[in-house]
Every structure is written in structure tokens, then in C-alpha cells.
């Protein structure tokens with residue numbers, strides 16, 4: 001029985017790609033107990049995230065993908081805490097756009113299991129929004145951390161470089177919508193949803209093309 005709990009903060013900054021820049025609010029998720037914690041997506045504000053970690057040991061900074069808004073504060077948070085930054089290697093080209101002189105400390109791979117506070121986080125490689133996009137499934141917490149792969153209302157954006165709509169559809173259909181319907185989907189931006197709330201809409205998304 002895990003004592004792990006989920007904490008959440010929202011940080012604000014910019015998303016930039018393909019020459020455009022947009023204001024964005026990002027969800028930053030923490031999974032852990034009173035002793036240790038993992039951060040999912042160190043977005044925008046290392047001070048705020050370090051404050052949420054507090055005196056606990058930060059085991060890892062997990063990047064759901066390497067769009068700048070999800071990784072911009074990762075090196076600063078790593079420097080403050082000594083925690084390793086973990087990224088799927090297929091997103092290294094995107095990482096380099098934001099941090100050209102740095103590399104992540106370790107790799108995420110499909111099927112890998114991260115453990116914190118007795119809770120397992122299973123890495124699901126879910127390409128489409130980005131080639132190295134991953135989701136993290138925590139069965140004991142009935143939670144999927146979906147990054148920008150699945151939102152309340154549909155898939156993540158696939159209109160910009162490094163994205164592919166057929167790939168995100170395949171990832172969502174084959175890896176995410178097979179999870180238990182009551183799995184809570186905690187997203188990279190905006191509202192939380194559930195697998196059961198989203199699953200009936202897959203064909204609508206395919207038909208509309210986004």
C-alpha cells in the first residue's frame with residue numbers, strides 16, 4: 001500500500017515553436033510522500049517547483065516531452081536539487097532547441113518503471129504530439145499523467161513541426177484508452193479528465209483530423 005499522493009501547481013510562461021510564441025499555463029505534477037517526490041514537467045518556474053518540493057528528496061525530474069514550456073525550468077531545478085532530468089531520447093532534437101548546450105541526465109524508455117514513495121509510474125511511449133512524448137501510468141493512484149498527448153476534449157496539437165496526427169491517434173487508441181475507464185487523466189495543460197470520459201470520442205477526433 002503506497003502512501004504516495006499527488007500534488008499540483010500551475011506555472012505560467014511562453015511556448016515557442018516554428019517562429020511563433022504563445023502565453024501558456026502548464027500543469028506541474030508532483031508524486032511522492034513526506035520524504036521523497038518526483039516532478040513531472042518542470043515548467044517555467046524553478047523557484048515555485050522547488051518550493052513545492054520543500055525539504056523532500058527530489059528523485060527525478062521527468063519530462064513528458066521536450067517542448068520548451070515543459071522543460072524550460074528543468075536544468076535550474078536539477079541544479080538546485082541534484083535530481084536527474086529524464087527524457088525519451090526521441091525528443092532530443094526538441095530539447096536542443098531550448099537547451100542547446102545541455103543534455104538530459106537519463107533516458108526514459110517504454111515499459112520503464114519509476115518508483116517513488118512505494119508507487120509505480122510506468123512509462124508509456126506515446127509519440128504523436130512529439131516523437132519522444134511519454135505518459136506515466138500510476139495504477140495504484142488510478143492516474144495517467146498524459147503530458148500533451150491527451151487532454152479533456154481530445155488529442156494534443158499535431159499541427160507543428162515534429163508532430164504527427166496518425167501517430168497520436170495510434171498512441172491514444174492503443175496505449176491510453178485501453179486503461180481502466182476510471183483512470184484519472186492529469187494533463188499538461190488545463191482540466192483533468194478520465195479515460196472513460198474521453199474514450200467514446202476517438203472516432204470524432206479522427207473524423208475532424210485534430
Ligand SMILES: [Fe+2]
Pocket residue numbers: 065067129148
Ligand atoms: Fe507540447
